[in-house]
Amino acid sequence: MRSVPDTAQPPLVAHLIYRLDIGGLETLLVDTINRMPPGRYRHAVICLTDYTDFAARISRPDVALFALHKPAGLALGIHASLFKLLRRLGPAILHTYNLGTIEYAATAWAAGVPVRVHAEHGRDARDPLGVNPKHNLLRRLVTPFIDRYVPVSRDLRGWLEQVVRIPARKLQLIDNGVDTERFQAHGPVTTEAWQDDPDAFIIGTVGRLQDVKDQACLIDAFAALRRLLPDERLRLVLVGDGPLRTQLQTQVTASGLQDSVWFAGARSDVAPVMRSFSLFALSSIAEGTPVTLLEAMASELPVVATAVGGIPDLLDLGSSSAAGALVPAGDAQAMAAAIAPYVRDRALARRHGAAGRARVEQHYSMRAMLAAYVALYDELCAAKTTPGTPNKAITPCAE
Template structure:
């Protein structure tokens, strides 16, 4: 029997993060008779790649070094000629240029997904980067933004035609991420999950936690902070926590794969990012019935409704962040109502099944159109 067509997912690095979680979920849940998968990492991968549970998925590291890396294009070209995929699915700025390489290697369908922007360019206005995106647009069959904000940006700033974009909302496993009761517990845990890097602004969260303890002295003994994740700034965040004398009340477990279990121990989820697409961790937190306090950036306001499922604050504003957190500490009934509303919203609009079906349908549609063109 003829094997299912192959999708090659091209990512900068497969490490702890929401994007990597989505890639793993899509691979795990797409029927194997429909598509096979391989993951190509421009640099490398960590144990987090074990989230991919299918045993037929090859994971390949190209070991790209810092800089232009022209040799990486040749490595990828040779690899794609060997694998002969039906689809190349690349992710974010670091991988966009390789759509050209895939076209030269004869890959018939090239899809590029935009999931977020980085702290150095939170509004996506970097002229050089956008010239690159526009330059490779002829070699990309479809851009996939994960939020309406990113879709508007692709159209208005980058200049990608509407006909070349298709928004597919991020999804979450509502059967694994479930609300849990905290009956009889005195601690109030503010939790966050994500790669510890500048765009996530963990430093601002620590500052807000310090201020929160000062703002609510009568609640000080109850307050806890959990920062789950690893990354380039992990050491500096750990040092900041230690310097503030918070080692006993701030938990820094590093990278973990048991996120659903950990979230069940949170009382509120915080994400003070400088820039975002639609964070998977926020959807997971909402599925767990947690109220959310997050920056009003990117696609976050599309999923977190002010005073309905959470509280939105200006980015890089620790004072606004601690004041919002204080509302939930002091009003557990409001926190419960917002958490329940968030769970209902995710069940209604952000199922993982809808997301996976959307990508499979996109692959099918583009492959069929390319087949028609080749026969014309």
């Protein structure tokens, strides 16, 4: 447990997350805490299970960090532990994230936390369409204890309203944002083994090696691409770690790809690593608004990704400024066919990369996201202290 004295005056936001480790949601949480104006809100991070060295990326010195060490299963005692912690901290807001933490909104209500916000950042491989009846019943049952649900994509918002049946007045779409100063095409580039050939076309992906990201399909797509373009010098780089690493390495070896596929492991220098790629590929079977995809677009990389969750909204293929290509989830042949034009035409890759950067700057900036969260917190806190305040739509004060 890392704690700090409760001496500051701004209201406290307690962020409840299942585990603080490398991941898109976790990166977004850390960036939000680090970049939010310190005079508006203080922050504490409560991990149901534990946290890793990733927590060191929280740069603000006034952020308290707690781990409840929840075991597998129901672990009803964790409700009591959280209740006691919330009573001691006295936060103005509890902000929970994804299904694993949603039930604790009721605990926060019992502990007297005035405002409860729940964010949905995506669904996992066990329920990619979000139709599990028990999970959706839980989401509905805790709705009276949640002041606002925050989906991070239009797809998730529609699902919460139409499938889960959350009242529209309790839904607030806030698009994820990315640090466009850190993620850009120009800047330091790491020196890596996959850069052994300056003419090689490097396909990169970033994400935890787990079922929902389906890197196995990407490896199959890369094998198909090599067969489709036998004369091209191609590289595939998988950045990230996770439970499927050994299985994926075995797949690479069995496919005879070990000379052109790199497992880069978990990295803290993702921005310069991105700049070593020629194209970003994402093979997920479920997503919200993937942060790594926004980072790739900000880095001016063309994108080939599966048409799931909020990804189609990001790439905006219906306009003249498309940022990449979409393929069906699980279709390795389609992914290979979508990547091939960028290998053949590097100018096309540059055009779509530039379009992606422009789209991120216009719609998915960190500044607009932070303004939206501050506005949300402000509105809900005001409603709790001013009886009768209606639930209003929130307009971010940054465009």
